[in-house]
Amino acid sequence: MILFGRKLPAMSSLLVWALVWEVIGQLDLTFFIPPLSQVFVTLFGLIQTAAFQNALATTAYAFLIGVGFSVVIGIPIGILMGKTRVLDELLLPWVNIFISAPLTALVPVLMVLFGFGTKTIVITTALFAIWIIILNARAGVLQINRSLIEMGRSFGASPLDAFFKIYLWAVLPEILGGVRIGIIRAVKGVIIGQLLVSIVGFGALFELYASNFLMKEFWAVLIVLFGLAFTLSGFLSYLERKVAFYASSR
Amino acid sequence: MNNRPLLLKLLSAALVFGAWEIAGRIPISYAFPTFIESMTALLSMMGDGSIFLAYAETLKPLVLGLVISAFFGIGIGLWIGLSARFEWLFGPIFIVMQTAPLAALIPILVMVYGIGLTSKVFVVCVMAMPVIVLNTSGAVRNTPQSIKDMAKSFLASDRDVLVKIIIPAASPIIFSGLRLGVSAGFIGAILAELKITPTGVGDIISYSRSVADYPSMYAAIFSIILLAVIFLNLLEKLENYMFEGNNRGYVSD
Amino acid sequence: MAMSQIDSAAVKTAQPLVDSAVSVRNVSKKYGDVQALKDLSLEFPKGELTSLLGPSGCGKTTLLKIIAGLLPHDSGQIEVGGKTVTGPGPDRAFVFQDFALLPWANVLRNAAFGLELRGVAKSEREAIAEKYIREVGLAGFENKFPHQLSGGMRQRVGLARALSVNAQVLLLDEPFSAVDEQTRRKFQEDMLALVANEKKTFIFVTHSIEEAVYVSDQIAILLPRPSRVSEIIRPTSFRGKGVENIRRDSEYLDIVDEIWASLRSYVE
Known part of the structure; x- marks a missing residue:
């Protein structure tokens, strides 16, 4: 938007909303919305507490392991599916099912199988992230420019050369795109897992604050979570843009 | 070999369900029933009608939430897509909502609206609305300039451009936004039943877990995933059918 | 100057x-x-x-x-x-480089679209559009959609649309x-x-x-x-x-x- 001849930065309206929040809080309209300034004061106190740091560490740990598994398993499966037709036909229906299935329903199963701990949350996270990573890696392989491969062959590239110097780079934009969406899904997965398990990480904190009506603490944690998720996704789309230049010129 | 894809699909299903059966027979865990046990439990729940009653309960917040999300989501999305000022003000909210783990809002919703239907409808809305809004506004903004120019050069009014150009051009993307919204709404509805109060299918899952009736628990989960997948696939088929012309080569092919 | x-x-x-x-x-x-x-x-x-x-x-x-x-x-x-x-x-009537046809409308509606925007009644505008569709050599294609036409035929529709508004x-x-x-x-x-x-x-x-x-x-x-x-x-x-x-x-x-x-x- 343009105001007084200047273009306002895209996300600057969030400041307006912060102001609205502050005003509503100051007016004391509802118990559930404390002034934003007080939430931030609480936030700075909170992030120094051991409880918060533990929750963050547990969550980050489960998140990173979960994402790690889905990347390490998902990308090779996707590439193999793109290259092998039988494998593709066998696996694709399941990938398509799980990519749109309400995976929340599986969490109770994971809880009885793997207990009420980090293991369940890691698996939930991986389940949320892996399918889109597989699907994008597969799509990347399928749409490699044929003439690029023929070019490699005509100049006498060995299969190994062809894989590392052509295939991998040609598929990279799609793979990164898949990883980005996968990671955003993983953030949701890790939180949903913790909410349902509810004795680990932020799930436990939410439970504690909600049952004791500690609204400032609750909002503070939410803001940290949303902020982290947003920063992460912004950083990932920045990375993706860096490789997008050749994705568009293929 | 015209039925090769179908054969492979059947083979693929047989492999997975077979592996499930074998893993249940070993058993890999006391809480892992076989495929046949689970399906028997599903059939008996269908036989006594209990699963249908549960679905009637589960679908209530889902349908209500989705209708509200579709109505307001498309409305807000159109507005954001058409007005730069409105986009500046409201766009960021939905972008943040899209990336943020909104499930974390559930405890607050419960505090504000209690543990009844309202909270559950809200959970569905909160999950489903952002993708509907963002798809709609993006589609409106990306209407090809040349067909808008075309309409203007033939003296279309602003209303003509909206009704005859922008909305038809955007509707495939709006529809797929709705489909993604339905998918997110399913996640929200189940989350609400598991987290807020166990009703409907969530109740079957929670109850059978607490009495260690694992076949029923797996059967309920299997059925809700099946239902969601079938419904979403039907929506996708409908989408391909309705927007055939739009999807296939338009400006550049 | x-x-x-x-x-x-x-x-x-x-x-x-x-x-x-x-x-x-x-x-x-x-x-x-x-x-x-x-x-x-x-x-x-x-x-x-x-x-x-x-x-x-x-x-x-x-x-x-x-x-x-x-x-x-x-x-x-x-x-x-x-x-x-x-x-x-x-x-003035414009003919576009990328044809600017409505992908969801058939040839007849596309050719008559300029008249439609001018509020000409349906039967009248379709009669005019049909005349120009014939003139540009597309008779028989009235009910086809743009994606069913070749590039050249699409531009003929664009031309018919521009001619129809006279x-x-x-x-x-x-x-x-x-x-x-x-x-x-x-x-x-x-x-x-x-x-x-x-x-x-x-x-x-x-x-x-x-x-x-x-x-x-x-x-x-x-x-x-x-x-x-x-x-x-x-x-x-x-x-x-x-x-x-x-x-x-x-x-x-x-x-x-x-x-x-x-x-x-x-x-x-």
Whole structure:
């Protein structure tokens, strides 16, 4: 938007909303919305507490392991599916099912199988992230420019050369795109897992604050979570843009 | 070999369900029933009608939430897509909502609206609305300039451009936004039943877990995933059918 | 004034003798810091086809969209049939480079769309559209959708749509650049017949020298940085000799060579 001849930065309206929040809080309209300034004061106190740091560490740990598994398993499966037709036909229906299935329903199963701990949350996270990573890696392989491969062959590239110097780079934009969406899904997965398990990480904190009506603490944690998720996704789309230049010129 | 894809699909299903059966027979865990046990439990729940009653309960917040999300989501999305000022003000909210783990809002919703239907409808809305809004506004903004120019050069009014150009051009993307919204709404509805109060299918899952009736628990989960997948696939088929012309080569092919 | 921008030595015919359907006087247009058009003046004689020809970036499409009223200009004046242009009007119809057909509407509705926007009743506008669909050679395709047509056929729909509204001036923005060479030649022949039969004024943007010389009564050469009309050429001898003889005519060949000689230094 343009105001007084200047273009306002895209996300600057969030400041307006912060102001609205502050005003509503100051007016004391509802118990559930404390002034934003007080939430931030609480936030700075909170992030120094051991409880918060533990929750963050547990969550980050489960998140990173979960994402790690889905990347390490998902990308090779996707590439193999793109290259092998039988494998593709066998696996694709399941990938398509799980990519749109309400995976929340599986969490109770994971809880009885793997207990009420980090293991369940890691698996939930991986389940949320892996399918889109597989699907994008597969799509990347399928749409490699044929003439690029023929070019490699005509100049006498060995299969190994062809894989590392052509295939991998040609598929990279799609793979990164898949990883980005996968990671955003993983953030949701890790939180949903913790909410349902509810004795680990932020799930436990939410439970504690909600049952004791500690609204400032609750909002503070939410803001940290949303902020982290947003920063992460912004950083990932920045990375993706860096490789997008050749994705568009293929 | 015209039925090769179908054969492979059947083979693929047989492999997975077979592996499930074998893993249940070993058993890999006391809480892992076989495929046949689970399906028997599903059939008996269908036989006594209990699963249908549960679905009637589960679908209530889902349908209500989705209708509200579709109505307001498309409305807000159109507005954001058409007005730069409105986009500046409201766009960021939905972008943040899209990336943020909104499930974390559930405890607050419960505090504000209690543990009844309202909270559950809200959970569905909160999950489903952002993708509907963002798809709609993006589609409106990306209407090809040349067909808008075309309409203007033939003296279309602003209303003509909206009704005859922008909305038809955007509707495939709006529809797929709705489909993604339905998918997110399913996640929200189940989350609400598991987290807020166990009703409907969530109740079957929670109850059978607490009495260690694992076949029923797996059967309920299997059925809700099946239902969601079938419904979403039907929506996708409908989408391909309705927007055939739009999807296939338009400006550049 | 305008003469300072026009290299007067190169202008073959100073001013056309027939009266103008469209007059462009001292028009300037900036995109940010880029001067797209500077003090450009040009007359378009009534009932003739004028080509705007030049290297990419010379502002020919910008000029056409300004005449159409789709782009605002910063200064200067444009008159169509004696009236000043402030926006799109019923006196002009546009044919788009990428056809700009509605993918969700069939050929009949697409061809009648200009009339639909003018509020013409359905039966009436469809009768008019059908007539022009026949005229552009698409009879029998009324119920097909754009994705079922070839590129050339799609542009025929675009042409039928522009003809249906019965505007006095037709603006064509590189209309044949997205169709294959053989279809293009057929189009060019059809254009000549259309200009002869329709008694309308055509303004035709192209980057093909041969195409411009083949179809035009008047060719305006535009040069970039800063954009200006460098030359106006009016072929005299080969019009009316029959479509199959034009490409062998010595004047045709001379003009093509001459234009290439003056443009070649601008091609990167």
